[in-house]
Amino acid sequence: MNDIPPEGMVIDWDVPVTMDDGIVLRADIFRPARPGRYPVLLNHGPYGKGLSCQEAYASAWQVMVDEYPEVLEGSSNRYQAWETIDPEKWVPDGYVCMRVDSRGAGTSQGVMDLWSPRETQDYYDCIEWAGTQDWSNGKVGLIGISYYAINQWQVAGLQPPHLAAICVWEGGSDFYRDLFRHGGIVSDISSGPWYTGQVLAVQHGKGGNGKRSAITGALVAGPETLDEETLRANRTELPDQVLEHRFDDDFYRSRLPDFAKIDVPLLAAANWGGAGIHLRGTIEGYLAAGTKKKWLRVHGNSHVAPFYLDNSIAYQKTFFGQFLKGEDTGWDQQPPVDLKIRHPGERFASRAEQEWPLARTDWQRHYLRPDLTLRREAQAGPPLSYETMGEGLTFLMPAFDEDVEITGPLALKLFVSSKTTDADIFAVFRLFDSAGVETLFIGANDSAQPLTLGWLRASHRKLDPVRSLPYRPYHAHREAEPLTPGEIAELDVEIWPTSIVVPKGHRIGLTIRGKDYENAPHYAPQSSATMRGVSSLYHRSEKDRPAEIFDSINTLHFDPERAPYLLLPVIPSATGDAPIDWFAHLRGAPMRIG
Known part of the structure; x- marks a missing residue:
C-alpha cells in the first residue's frame, strides 16, 4: 500500500478525539505541510472515512467522471470519500480537511445511534477539538452532501464557539417530513439499501468482514471482527424506530435542529430533483435559520456531480475564504438566492433573486x-x-x-x-x-x-x-x-x-x-x-x-x-432568460443557447 501523501500535504490517520463521556472517535486529518494555522473543514458521519468513492460507489463514481472528466483533474483522487470534499483540491489553498467516523461507525467505538442528540454532541466536541489544535486558526467550517449536510443543521443549532460557517449541500432538516415519513407515510429509505449498504456495511466491528483502505491497508470498520449479535447490540435499529414512532414525537423532535440558534454564515444548496429526501428540508432550513448571513442556491442534475465540478468548488471556496480566512473574495456580491431555472432537456438559466418564494409570484x-x-x-x-x-x-x-x-x-x-x-x-x-x-x-x-x-x-x-x-x-x-x-x-x-x-x-x-x-x-x-x-x-x-x-x-x-x-x-x-446546458458550461464546453 502506498500511503505517501502528495507533496505539500501531511496526513494524520486515525487520530483519537475523546468525547465528553470518554468514548474515542477517530479522525483522518489532511493539512498543509508548511507550518502555520489554517481554517478547518470538517465532516462527521457514519459512511467510513477510510472508504474511497471508487471502492464504495464504483458505478456512481465512474458515471460522474465519464460525464465530467474535470473531476479527475488536479488530483490523484486517492483520498476522495463519498459526499465529502477532495483534500487534494483544498489543502493546497490553505485548508485543513478533517474527517471523523461518527460514534459506532468506521474506526470509532461506541453505540451507533444515527442523528441522535448524542451523535450531535459528539459533532460539537469534534468542532471544538479541531478549533483548538496548534495547526488551526480557530475557525471551523462544515461542508458535505446528504448525511454530512443534514447533521450540520443539528450541530450549528448548538452554537459551538469555534464554528464559523456551514455549507449544507442537499441535506434535509426535518426527520419526520423530509426523510422518514412523507405526509405521515413510512419511506423505504429507513430500511432500504441506504441503511443496509451504506451504514451497516461500515459499522464499527465489521472488521475483517468489511473492506480495507486502498491507501493504508487498514480495516475501514475497525480492527476487531464482532459477531452479528454483538453488532446489533451496538446500534439502535433505525427501521424499527421509524415504524414504532408513528407521529412527530420526541424521537423526531430530539433530532430537529434549533434553527433559530444557527448564527453562523450559511450556504444552502438544494436540487430540484430532490423530492423525497433533501429538497424540502434544505429550503425550509434556509428559511428558518436565525443567521442574517445566509444564501440559497437551487440547481438541477444529479445528487453528487454538481458538488464536485470546478465551478462549484470555486463557489464554495469563495464562501469559505470570506468567512474562514477573512479574505475579501467578493462574496458580498452574491445574491441571497441563486436559482438555476429548469427547462426540458436538462437546460438551466441562472438567475439571481432576493427571496424565496419569489415575491412576484x-x-x-x-x-x-x-x-x-x-x-x-x-x-x-x-x-x-x-x-x-x-x-x-x-x-x-x-x-x-x-x-x-x-x-x-x-x-x-x-x-x-x-x-x-x-x-x-x-x-x-x-x-x-x-x-x-x-x-x-x-x-x-x-x-x-x-x-x-x-x-x-x-x-x-x-x-x-x-x-x-x-x-x-x-x-x-x-x-x-x-x-x-x-x-x-x-x-x-x-x-x-x-x-x-x-x-x-x-x-x-x-x-x-x-x-x-x-x-x-x-x-x-x-x-x-x-x-x-x-x-x-x-x-x-x-x-x-x-x-x-x-x-x-x-x-x-x-x-x-x-x-x-x-x-x-x-x-x-x-423570465425571458436564455436556457443553457449549464453543466456543460461549467465544464468549459461552449454554451448552448436554447
Whole structure:
C-alpha cells in the first residue's frame, strides 16, 4: 500500500478525539505541510472515512467522471470519500480537511445511534477539538452532501464557539417530513439499501468482514471482527424506530435542529430533483435559520456531480475564504438566492433573486374537474373513484399557448372519501409534450423522474395553524383522525417545490394515486440498479400500509361548495432568460443557447 501523501500535504490517520463521556472517535486529518494555522473543514458521519468513492460507489463514481472528466483533474483522487470534499483540491489553498467516523461507525467505538442528540454532541466536541489544535486558526467550517449536510443543521443549532460557517449541500432538516415519513407515510429509505449498504456495511466491528483502505491497508470498520449479535447490540435499529414512532414525537423532535440558534454564515444548496429526501428540508432550513448571513442556491442534475465540478468548488471556496480566512473574495456580491431555472432537456438559466418564494409570484388556483382537466374555473360534477393500487387519476391542463414558468412550492386541496378508515394520497406533478409523452428529468434520486411529488395520509390531515402557509401546508402529525368510510374529508397536501419553464404546446398534469409513482423501468448507472422514477424512495411497508386499509377505493369529490384545486407558483412573463446546458458550461464546453 502506498500511503505517501502528495507533496505539500501531511496526513494524520486515525487520530483519537475523546468525547465528553470518554468514548474515542477517530479522525483522518489532511493539512498543509508548511507550518502555520489554517481554517478547518470538517465532516462527521457514519459512511467510513477510510472508504474511497471508487471502492464504495464504483458505478456512481465512474458515471460522474465519464460525464465530467474535470473531476479527475488536479488530483490523484486517492483520498476522495463519498459526499465529502477532495483534500487534494483544498489543502493546497490553505485548508485543513478533517474527517471523523461518527460514534459506532468506521474506526470509532461506541453505540451507533444515527442523528441522535448524542451523535450531535459528539459533532460539537469534534468542532471544538479541531478549533483548538496548534495547526488551526480557530475557525471551523462544515461542508458535505446528504448525511454530512443534514447533521450540520443539528450541530450549528448548538452554537459551538469555534464554528464559523456551514455549507449544507442537499441535506434535509426535518426527520419526520423530509426523510422518514412523507405526509405521515413510512419511506423505504429507513430500511432500504441506504441503511443496509451504506451504514451497516461500515459499522464499527465489521472488521475483517468489511473492506480495507486502498491507501493504508487498514480495516475501514475497525480492527476487531464482532459477531452479528454483538453488532446489533451496538446500534439502535433505525427501521424499527421509524415504524414504532408513528407521529412527530420526541424521537423526531430530539433530532430537529434549533434553527433559530444557527448564527453562523450559511450556504444552502438544494436540487430540484430532490423530492423525497433533501429538497424540502434544505429550503425550509434556509428559511428558518436565525443567521442574517445566509444564501440559497437551487440547481438541477444529479445528487453528487454538481458538488464536485470546478465551478462549484470555486463557489464554495469563495464562501469559505470570506468567512474562514477573512479574505475579501467578493462574496458580498452574491445574491441571497441563486436559482438555476429548469427547462426540458436538462437546460438551466441562472438567475439571481432576493427571496424565496419569489415575491412576484402569481399564485394561481387550477381546479381539478370531473372531466379530468385542470382549469382556472371550477366545475361541479359527479365524484370520481380510483383503485388505490392502480394508476390513479390524471388531470391535464390545456396545452400552453406560450412559455410559462412555474417556480416555487405547490399546494393541493382535495375532498376525499374512502371505503376504509384511511387513505394515502400520492400526488405527482408532471410535464407532457405536445404528443402527450411525459417529459422526465435527471434528478438527485433517479435519472428519469417527474417534476415533483407530494404525499399525505388522510388520518394525518390536521394542520398546524401557526406554521401553515397558503402555499405550504404544514401538518401537525401528532395524532390520527381516522376517516369514516364513505364520508368526505378535506385534505391539504404539500407538494415539494419545483422549477420548470413549460414550453409552448406542452401540458402540465397532476396524478392522484394511492401508491408510488412509477414509469417505464430504466437502468440507473449511478446506482447499478433498475429504477422506475423514484429511485429506492418507495413507501411499501406492509406494517405501515396494511392492505385491508390502503388497498381499497378512494373517491374524489367535486361539489359546488367543495372545489379541489392545485395552487401553482407562476412567475410572470416566463423570465425571458436564455436556457443553457449549464453543466456543460461549467465544464468549459461552449454554451448552448436554447
